[in-house]
Each structure stands twice: as C-alpha cells, then as structure tokens.
C-alpha cells in the first residue's frame with residue numbers, strides 16, 4: 299500500500315530516447331539538451347539553493363520544474379538522465395561519495411529486524427557499516443561466499459530482505475553469478491543490490507542481469523581524474539520509488555562542480571576504459587611471467603575465480619587487479635614499492651594514473667589458496683605507456699628480490 303502510494307508520488311524521471319544508438323554514441327548524447335542552453339554543448343553548472351517563484355500560487359503549488367537546490371537542478375538532472383541512459387534503469391540518484399551510495403542502497407530496502415546477505419569480498423568500509431550502524435539498527439548480516447551461486451537458498455531466512463553483490467569483489471576479484479543469485483533472491487522476495495564500480499555500465503549492466511539497485515563509486519572511473527568524490531545509485535522500476543524517497547528524506551545531494559566533473563568524465567569514459575583495459579592486460583600478462591609472482595587476480599585471465607562468468611557476462615575488463623607476490627620480509631615490499639616512479643602509493647583507483655596498494659592476504663578468504671606469507675598488491679593501471687609501467691615495475695621486482703634473504707628456498711622471493 300505504502301509502496302504504491304510512493305510510486306504514484308515519484309514517477310520515473312526518465313524516458314529512454316537513445317536506445318537505438320551504440321554505447322559510444324549514447325555516451326556523447328546522454329543527458330545533453332543544447333537547445334535549452336542557448337546552443338552550448340554542455341549544460342551550465344547551477345550554483346544554487348533558493349529558487350524564486352513568480353507568484354504565491356506558483357510557490358505553494360510547486361508549478362516550476364525546480365523548487366530548491368537540494369531537490370535537483372538542471373546540472374543534477376543532466377547527470378541523472380545520462381546515468382539512466384547508461385544503466386538502463388527507471389531512475390538514478392547522486393550521492394556525495396561511493397560509500398554513501400552503498401549505504402543508501404542498503405537502507406532503501408532494510409528495516410530493523412531484517413537480515414542481509416552480504417558478499418564476503420565486499421569493499422571494506424561497507425562491511426564496517428554492516429557491522430556498525432546496520433547492526434545498531436537491529437539489522438543482521440551474513441557474509442556469504444561470492445562463488446556460492448545457486449546454493450544461496452539455504453542462507454535465506456524469513457526476515458532476509460536483500461542480497462548485496464560486488465562483482466568482481468574488492469582485492470580478490472571473484473566474479474559472481476549475479477543472474478543465478480538474482481533468480482534465487484527474487485523467488486524469495488529479496489531486493490538485489492550490486493556494486494558495479496569496477497566494470498561501470500559500459501562493461502556490465504546490472505539491471506540486465508536482475509539487479510534492482512545498481513551502485514557506482516563515481517569517484518573512480520566515472521569522474522576518472524582523481525579530482526572529485528561522487529556516488530550513484532540506479533534503480534529498476536520496482537525499486538525506484540523507495541530509492542527516490544529515501545534519498546530525498548536523507549537530504550543527500552552533490553556539489554554542482556563535482557556533478558559537472560562527473561558529466562565531463564562520462565564523455566570520455568568509453569575511450570578511457572578501453573585504454574585502461576589494454577594497458578592492464580599488457581602489464582598483468584607481463585607480471586604473470588615474473589619469477590617473484592605467484593599469481594595475478596584479473597577477471598580476464600582464466601586463473602581468476604569466476605573467469606568463465608566474466609566471459610559470459612562482461613563486455614570488458616577495467617584497469618584494476620591484484621598481483622600475489624612470493625613471501626618476503628616487509629622491507630622487501632617497501633624496497634619494491636617506495637621508489638616506483640610512475641606507480642603511486644594510494645587508496646582509490648579509476649583516475650588516469652597508476653596506483654599500488656599492498657594488502658594482507660590473510661584477511662581475505664582466498665588466502666588459503668596461496669603459499670604461507672604470500673603478499674597481495676592491488677594495482678590500478680593508468681593511461682601511461684604500458685612499456686614505461688613495465689620498466690618501472692621490473693626495477694621494483696628486482697629491488698624486491700635483492701631485499702630478500704639468501705634464496706636456498708626457491709619458493710621464497
């Protein structure tokens with residue numbers, strides 16, 4: 299009843315217009331309306347809170363398309379409509395960070411007493427939110443094996459309301475069978491949430507595989523230049539009214555310049571992703587051959603868990619993967635990473651530049667697959683020339699070996 303009322307109050311903002319075009323063409327057109335802005339190619343950036351009404355009648359009856367900055371501007375509309383175009387959703391909302399998009403999606407379908415199924419390889423701060431604020435609200439989380447597939451059903455309880463997937467998962471890159479999980483979930487009345495930051499809707503469209511709420515950490519590939527924080531949630535028709543309502547009630551909105559940076563990033567998302575893919579492929583293929591490397595977790599490679607699903611479902615692989623190095627002292631890792639000239643040390647990813655973050659394999663469930671002491675390093679491969687990146691990493695691996703103790707044990711360093 300309440301949902302139906304909300305549905306009537308929150309119609310879909312979006313009518314697809316560009317479906318007959320290929321992705322590359324849609325990226326150029328999505329969200330644009332030059333006729334409304336004196337012919338300028340891009341929409342203006344509206345800095346604004348108050349919107350004036352000409353009469354009391356207009357003010358009280360909300361006759362104008364915009365009523366208050368928080369509730370939307372032509373700039374937010376342009377980005378939201380472009381996202382709908384790409385995601386194939388009924389509506390999309392913008393959040394001040396990727397993490398706030400994740401928590402918004404969770405709160406859209408969970409209430410006190412409910413139970414959540416969360417993939418075990420989820421982005422760390424989302425796990426923190428489940429174990430913190432969601433638990434405090436009386437929402438219980440079960441972490442499931444990302445490769446569980448059709449065996450999900452026994453984990454569903456009477457109060458299970460949602461399943462959250464992240465495919466491929468953070469750091470360990472398992473690819474999930476989202477369509478199968480969504481089938482099982484929908485048979486039990488669950489809402490399906492997906493964090494699709496790695497692929498973006500260009501390489502994978504969650505709604506086409508049964509996902510109700512599709513999240514992007516727009517900070518990453520959408521913005522693409524490491525200069526703004528932003529998150530997006532796109533909903534199918536069933537989940538749109540509840541998402542729109544909660545987004546409004548929580549008062550979430552994004553600064554106009556950051557929205558503009560995302561719109562600007564969107565226009566080159568296609569060419570950037572292709573180049574990230576080519577460069578990552580070159581660097582990862584080379585890394586795989588190196589004696590210091592135990593394995594490379596990249597969904598495009600057949601030794602990555604879920605590779606067959608990646609092949610079935612995805613149109614490409616982006617620039618983020620993990621490399622597993624042989625056991626070595628901490629000093630060897632620092633000797634390798636600290637002097638790198640092109641690969642920066644830093645969290646996040648999705649910008650034009652290459653980055654590395656070491657991580658503790660023991661904290662991740664695949665740890666048992668690797669020899670004791672193996673070291674994980676997540677790499678984001680940027681838009682530099684891959685030959686330069688390989689030379690930088692080759693020097694790093696040499697420093698890594700040189701900093702290891704004598705090599706009687708061939709499995710070490």
Ligand SMILES: *Cc1c(COP(=O)(O)O)cnc(C)c1O
Nearest residue numbers: 395396397421493495515517528
């Ligand atoms: C970075 C990241 C987020 C969070 O995005 P922020 O904009 O940093 O808050 C969410 N999910 C995944 C998979 C990420 O890598």
